[in-house]
Amino acid sequence: MTTMAANPSTAAFDRIWLKSYPAGIPAEIGASMAPSLGVLFERSCQEYRDRPAFTSMGRSLTYGEMEAATRAVGAWLQASGLRKGDRVAVMMPNVLQNPVAVYGILRAGMTVVNVNPLYTPRELEHQLADSGAKIIFVMENFARTVEQVLPRTGIEQVVVTSMGEMLGLKGHIVNLVVRRVKKLVPAWSIPSAILFKTVLSQGADLKLGAAEAGPQDIAFLQYTGGTTGVSKGAALSHANLLANKQQIALWLNAAFRNRERPERLTFLCALPLYHIFALTVNSLMGVALGANNVLIANPRDIPAFVKEISRYKVHIFPGLNTLFNALMNNKDFRALDFSSLVLVLGGGMAIQKPVAERWLALTGCPITEGYGLSETSPVATVNRLDTRDFTGTIGLPLPSTDIDIRDEDGRSLPLGDVGEICIRGPQVMLGYWQRPEETARVMSEDGFFRSGDMGFMNPEGYVKIVDRKKDMILVSGFNVYPNEIEEVAMSHPGVLEAAAIGVPDEHSGEAVKLFIVRKDETLTEAEIKAHCSANLTNYKRPRFVEFRADLPKSNVGKILRRELRG
Known part of the structure; x- marks a missing residue:
């Protein structure tokens, strides 16, 4: 390890942002964490057994039902011959089968490879071949894409599900509409494929063995362009994601300073679960808090989206600037009751001030902007959750997180000077999957991840992005x-x-x-x-x-x- 820059003048070494923290928020997260995401999930299932965990199209799965379904998936995976650390791909939108598959994989001690269902064959082939995934869970709408690349990958088994499979009787109607009316399922033929419901029924008769996944084992391969255009897997350990969960949980305490904390929280999950933002902030945080995540399979269908959310009292809503803007342009959305909203989190792209101002005027709940990347699990900075002010910044570093602004030679820059935003903390990835050269390119010797984003830190410790280093x-x-x-x-x-x-x-x-x-x-x-x-x-x-x-x-x-x- 090299020594840090002499006489550093940026915040990473004196943590000037701590003076701007809400009262009672610690500088460090502490060491009390579950050994793995699977164990965290199991604990929540025991504690919140009768509460709804995930809801889709009016159908909810309780934590108890999630425990049984994920146990079956995990046991089936182990019985299929896969071992600890083997990669399993999930290619689904926000339907109930998605978290069932993901947490089943984690409970089996295996690694989840999240796949965008809209990938073309070229994109899918690269990700499956690069990750070495052996099994893929896919919704039938996208099975044709899998079929086209299957011979050129290491996939040994394809598990296919349908949009309505876990929706009970209503699911038959949903499938009829999806297949016959909207014609959203292109013809496909994978003779060896098995159905998701077969996995559940076979797995229910099997025993789930001890997963033995440890904190430094890889939980997810989250594919990203990184700092170059070649898609590569950010290897996120159980410890990375558990740390980010704990960082967010501590920060969340300030959101309830001025409002009563609901006994049972409801999250709105409109962002895709294969994206790191929804994976951590919706799914993982929701499970940790015993909350219900209302899943939206197609947020682009704004009228259907608004009709769905009108049925729930939503407390926490992570989203993007574009989504907030589209919703406000819908008259039925503008007529909703927003009194239950406690926290609206904006990330993924810059929140525009006019959008933030209109949202606050309409809902009475401010949009709080944060920042992160796939490589940081994702959250690195967030604005305070106990204020209604729009700062125009990406906020303060979370507990146990250092931010340093550096020049091209890796030297710390003075406050206010623009340089590359560099991040160090327990949420920073292990590295890029099987790409040591790429990992070395983005990791400094003193443990900072070079984000590729250009920005500066002000005297209060708030970080502002001004540009991107690369052409991304x-x-x-x-x-x-x-x-x-x-x-x-x-x-x-x-x-x-x-x-x-x-x-x-x-x-x-x-x-x-x-x-x-x-x-x-x-x-x-x-x-x-x-x-x-x-x-x-x-x-x-x-x-x-x-x-x-x-x-x-x-x-x-x-x-x-x-x-x-x-």
């Missing part, structure tokens, strides 16, 4: 890397050169714009967009395409994206 584009909270977009574009035979940048977008924060130099002069914008649609999931697809005779380059021939951004 942020679309509705998802990282999009120009390299990947360009590589896909260049695979079209009619493209000579390609460059991708982010441009401002009022709905998604940023949108992808693609510049093309044609090899084939007859190439059209529609053809480029169709090619990208076949190879990139929705949020990565270029919204705008501009054809040019040439692209700006450096003297060594590197395309200068900054000049394209103007």
Whole structure:
């Protein structure tokens, strides 16, 4: 380990942010944690047995029912021949089967590989092959994608479920509508696939063995672009996620200073559970607190979303700027009773001040902005939860978290100077899965993770993001890397050169714009967009395409994206 910079003038070494902490919030989280996420889950199931844990389309599973279902999944996985640490993929939206599969995998001592269900075959193949996943749980809507890549992966068993499978009698109607009316299930054929309900029935007759997963074992491989465009798995240990859960739980205490804490909390889970934000802040925090998570499978269907949430008294709502904005533009949402709202958390992308002001005026509950990454489990900083003020910052470092602002040579910068935001704490990942060179690139010798985000710290310890170090584009909270977009574009035979940048977008924060130099002069914008649609999931697809005779380059021939951004 190297010594820290001489005479450091930023906050990481004197923790000036502590003076801005709410009263009673400790500087450190302490050491009393469960040994694994599986054990934490089991304890909650015992303590809150009769409470609802997850609710979807009006159907709830209690903690007791979750315990039985996850025990069956875990026992089935162990009986299938998988061992501790083996990777199991989950490719589902927010349906009840998702947390059942995830916590079943964890209880079996295995590692969860979260997969975006909207991935194209190209994207899915990379993730499954890179992770070495042996089993995948997938909803039938996306089984066709799995079928297309199966021979080129190490997947040994596919478990398929349907949208309505755990919804009781109502599920038959849901499946009929999804399959026949909306035609959302493309034809697929995987002869060896088995049904999720078969896993549950077979597992119910099996014994779940001791998982023996320890704090430093990998709980999740959370795939991200990191600081380059190659998708890689952030290896998050049980200790990483348990620490972040404890950090958030301590911070949460301030939210109830001025309001009575409900005996039973209800979370609104509109963000996808495969995303690290919802995984930790909704699912893990909800389980730890004995709360109910109301799952929204398709938050883009705003009318259906509003109708669903009108049935519940929601206390905690994590979301994105784009989602808050879309909801406020719906007249039925504006007519809801917001008196139960205690905490609205904004992350994934910057919260715009006009959106925050409109939300507060409408609901009476402020949006509290925080910040994190897949590599930090995710939460690193949050604004105070006992104030209604919108600071325009990403807040203060959580307990046991250090933030340092550093220059390109790794030296600490004075307060107010802009540099790279570097993070150290128990929530920082073990490293990138099987990529030691990439891990070394983002981890300093003194244990700080280089975020790739540029910002500064003010004298009160609040951190403000001003830019990104890399060319990464942020679309509705998802990282999009120009390299990947360009590589896909260049695979079209009619493209000579390609460059991708982010441009401002009022709905998604940023949108992808693609510049093309044609090899084939007859190439059209529609053809480029169709090619990208076949190879990139929705949020990565270029919204705008501009054809040019040439692209700006450096003297060594590197395309200068900054000049394209103007």
